[in-house]
Amino acid sequence: MNNIKVYDHKNVENKIYQYWIDKNYFSSYPDNRKPYTIIMPPPNITGILHMGHILNNTIQDILIRYARMKGYNACWIPGTDHASIATEAKIVSYLKKKCLYKEKIGRQEFLKIACKWKNKYEKIIINQIKKIGCSCDWNRKKFTMDSIMNESVTKIFVKLYKEGKIYRDYSIVNWDPYAKTTVSNEEIIYKKYNGKLFYIQYKIEGENNFLTVATTRPETILADTAICINPKDKRYFHLKNKRVIIPLCSRSIPIIEDDYVDMNFGTGCLKITPAHDKNDKLIADRHNLSVINIFDDRAIINKNGLIFYGKERFKARKEIIEFLKNKKRLVKIDNYIYNIGISERTKYIIEPKLSIQWFVNMKDLIIPTINFINNKKINFYPKKIKTKFNHWLYNIHDWNISRQLWWGHRLPVYYYNNEDFVVSETIEGALKEARIKSDNNFLSYKDLRQENDVLDTWFSSWLWPISVFDGIRFPNNNEIKYYYPTQNLVTAPDILFFWVTRMIMSGYYLMGTPPFKNIYFTGVVKDKKNIKMSKSLGNSPNPIDLIDKYGADAVRVGILLSANAGNDLIFDENICLKGRNLANKIWNAFILINTLKSVNFLKANISAELAIKWFDNKINKFLYKIEFSIKKYRFSESFMMIYKLFWHDFCSLYLELIKSNSKILNKKIINKTIFFFKKIIKLFHPYMPFITEKIWQNFKSKKNENDLIITNLPKKYLFNNKLIKKFKKSITFISRIRNLRIHNNISNNKKIKLLILSENKTKLFYSLILKLGNISSLHVFKKKPKKKYYSLIFETKEYFIPKLLNSNYLEQKIKNKIFIKKMFLKKIKNKINNKKFLEHASLDIVKKEKQKELDCIKNIFILKKKINEFSIMPNE
CATH class of the missing domain: 1.10.730.10 (Isoleucyl-tRNA Synthetase; Domain 1)
Known part of the structure; x- marks a missing residue:
């Protein structure tokens, strides 16, 4: 070993890590020891890791190394997540730079490119995790779209469908126009928007009168299928069973009544656009209204938009307002602040869209989860997170699990005879079921068409604690019985609803017990501007650069x-x-x-x-x-x-x-x-x-x-806590001695005597005081010494240090103070003796200045006395 004073991490870390791997120290196999298991929250393969990942993985590594040194069979399973929406958006952007478009290259070619992307970034991510020192069992590394995971996901989808817990429905969903897919409620960020409230006139059919309706979305007027009023609103009793004409065309729509309408909002009249608003769709269902969709998948006006066909939604809004102004149907515009939903992944404004989607009935899964949580089967750290968790559980909605993407687990749904379908784990099983269901034994594989949609990323992630041990394909295998449930989950609070709650539900549903005993939520890592560090914002330093620089x-x-x-x-x-x-x-x-x-x-x-x-x-x-x-x-x-x-x-x-x-x-x-x-x-x-x-x-x-x-x-x-306390007192006393040295300019290298005024033996450690206080000798006196000493009081005793030959320094120090005080006194006297000052200053100000004069004279007297007596006694 070279005695190099500066530790060189560059010559150590890679060698040590490889040594650990060569010795197989990270690997775990079921044995007689008690297991200690952690599953890594799999990072998305969208690029390099940020500092939030470093925090998360550092804490996991602390726990796993601590457990390993406690004698547990420590097993930390690493992995990566395919992250459907985020990864596909990255790849689409990458292809655009090469003037390539996924629709033109086709699904199979796109998936080949996506697999290359995955291999590239997974390698980068794994290298980052290794560089930070994470002692993961790399033999167990998983990817949420590998073959075992795919079989597991498919198996659970089919199981849930057969049990009636998955269903297909025509419903309003959150649509991301950039990614051209649905997103869940949890993947939307709501922000305050300084918008406008437009007051628009609808002509009452058969009359020359008009009904004014307030709306924030005039671009959806051509999708209106009714105007709704509250049945209790006396202002509109006369409009019952009447109709109005849409101002942009000659189409007539009914005036309906529904208690949902807020009489105090706008004019108390609500335009109903069932294809583009969730609440409007509910009203439409109650009143059997027709549905008109005016947007395509990119939120561009379709042919139902008539002369506005091909216009982007917000551009169409401006043109429609100008059109209404010209037709004198725009009454007024008010400023109005409201929330808009933004896709967390693409940052595009979400568009409510009526679409056929697949859903999980969450109410059937939530009841056992609530019961277990209430029985404190899982510990939350910090505890305040549990309140948020419970709020989400009690206000849960059905989970939209279908995504209009290519990168992900394709739904195991097979169509035949146009819209008829079967759900099966394999295409062979699908063909068999389709023949039975259709009563047509001549159906062939060519007659089957698999669903184009893929599953929400979290549908594979929610099975992670079970699928990593192959516990879905083989529920009673030795590994799942040994390692499940895991000890700890370390994760960020922003995926509490996406991932954590759903894993808990799947754990109860499939295993009858939660997937982990403790959940620790890290804080969110932010930059100097208090903004969350993320890949998309690019405000996180590259962890590899920091490791190379600092270790x-x-x-x-x-x-x-x-x-x-x-x-x-x-x-x-x-x-x-x-x-x-x-x-x-x-x-x-x-x-x-x-x-x-x-x-x-x-x-x-x-x-x-x-x-x-x-x-x-x-x-x-x-x-x-x-x-x-x-x-x-x-x-x-x-x-x-x-x-x-x-x-x-x-x-x-x-x-x-x-x-x-x-x-x-x-x-x-x-x-x-x-x-x-x-x-x-x-x-x-x-x-x-x-x-x-x-x-x-x-x-x-x-x-x-x-x-x-x-x-x-x-x-x-x-x-022995008494010994520790006694030692601490001695150290405190030594620091007092050192302060006294500093105050009186006595060098720490200069040995000094220490006198103790006490009738009893001191409880301090003499040897300690002599060594660290640099005391030459220690004497106990029952009476105060007659000679002049520096003194200090510690607890109930007084201590003395004889004066050393530094009086010239101390005397000069006091003289300097006297000089400064005299200069200040001269300044005050000049002010007080100034006639103009006395004429213009208030009595209160003059009084304060005279008090300053007296204080200054007193201070000079005290300092002169110190020179004469030369006794500095800084009692501490």
Whole structure:
């Protein structure tokens, strides 16, 4: 080992990681040990990871390494997610740059390109995860669209359909015009929009009178199929059973009555467009209204839009308003603030669209989930998340699981005879069912057409804790019985509804028990502008760049120091410097300890023996506190305990107390020092795995020991808390002595005497005070000494230090203060003696200035007295 003072992570990390892999330390197989299982939230294959992923995976690695060192059979399963909408949008954008379009190249060619994309970015992501030091079982790596996953997803879809829990319906859905697919409610961001409320006249059929209707969406007028009023609204009793003419065409629509209408909104009249509004569709169903769709999949006006055909929806809005103005049918325009839904993935404004889609009946799945949650079968960290979770459960809607995409699990639905269909795990099974259902044995594979839609990404992800163990295809296999349920899920709060709740539901539905015992929600990682770091915004540093610059251990420490018990955190790259400084401090401590030389016959000094007793008790006390913090998922807190134990207690105190000028120590002291340092290294390992493993492997005393990654954590023993408190008091007292030295310009290298005024023996450690306070001798007096001393009061006792030969410095220091005070006094006197000041200033101001004069004279008197007596007594 070279005694290099700066730790070089670049020469360590890759070698150590490969060493762990070669030794098969990350792998797990069912055995007699108790399992400790974590499933990684699979990152999307849309590009590189951001700092949120680094935080999440660092915490998972801490948990899995801690469990491994506790003797558990630790199994951490990594994987990646195909992320249908996000990945397809990325690929479509990539193809456009090459002047290629998915519709032109066709489905099969598009999927080939998508697979190449997946292979490229999965490799990048896996490399990032490895670089940060994650000890995943790479033999178990999964992808949400691999063959086993696909079979599992298909099997569950068919099962749910056969049980009546999946159905097909013609319904209003959230449509993303850019991605040209539906999205779930949870994938929409709602934002305040400063819009307009348009008041438009509809001519009453057969009359010269008009009915004014207020709307935020004039572009949908040509899709109107009724005007609705509240039956209790007296203003419109006379309009019952009448009709109006749509102002953009000559089509007549009925005036209907429904309690849904808010009489206080607008004019109290509501235009009904069933194809483009969820609530309008419900009213239309109650009143048997027709449905007219005026948008295509890109939210462009279709042929039902007449002269506005081919116009983009918002451009059409402007042209329709101009048209209504010219026809004098626009009464007024008011400013109006309302919410608009934006696709989380593409950032396009969502368009409500009437479409045939596939849904999961969530109410059938939710009841057992609620019962288990209420019985506290799952622990939430932080606990406040449970409130959000329960709110979503009790307000759940059916899950739209079909997506109009090509990248994803294709629905196992097969059509024949136009719109007739069967649901089957295989095309062979589909043909058999279709022949029975159609009573046509001459049907062939050519007569079957598989559904073009793919399943929502989360339909594969919600099965993740079960499918990674192949528990859906083979429900009673050894692995699912051994590893399920898992111990912990570490995830971000923004996928609570997308993923976490659905995994819990699938766990109860398929296994009868939740998929994990504890859920820890990390905070959201934000940049300096308090904006969430994400791939799409490009505001996250590349973790690989940070690792190359600072080292994986330093980046892990940096993200941990930023995080605090599940709260959102602002990440600043500079905090990685603290991690790097800590790594260097650990490395230098290791070098120092390795340079210590031992002699058997050399007697240990009293301060060293005291240090050993104290630190032995201190570290045992911390073991209890650290374990408690980790159990409560307070990772930053537990890390800071180890940090302070090492930096302040071990380096600043313990090593100072045992060291000698010659670096030659009693063998017992060196052995104890190495013993303590190795304990600290063990505690640091889950947080800083690379440097700790490197140091562990370089210890001279290491012969038949295990590698650190599989070494047991330090055992907890009883500790003497009284000794720890007594030691702490002594250290506090020493800091007072040091402050007194600073105040009186006494060098720390200068040995001084210490006198104690006490009738009883002090409870402080004399040897400790002599060593760290650089005290030459210590004397106890029952009476106050007659000579002049510097003094300090600590607790109930008074302590004295004899004055040293630095009176010239102190005298000059006081004289300088007197000079400044005299200059200030002269300035005040000039002001008070100024006639103009006395004429114009108020009595109150004059009084304050005269008080300043008196205070200044008093201060000068006190300072002069100090010079005469030369007694500075800074009682602390």
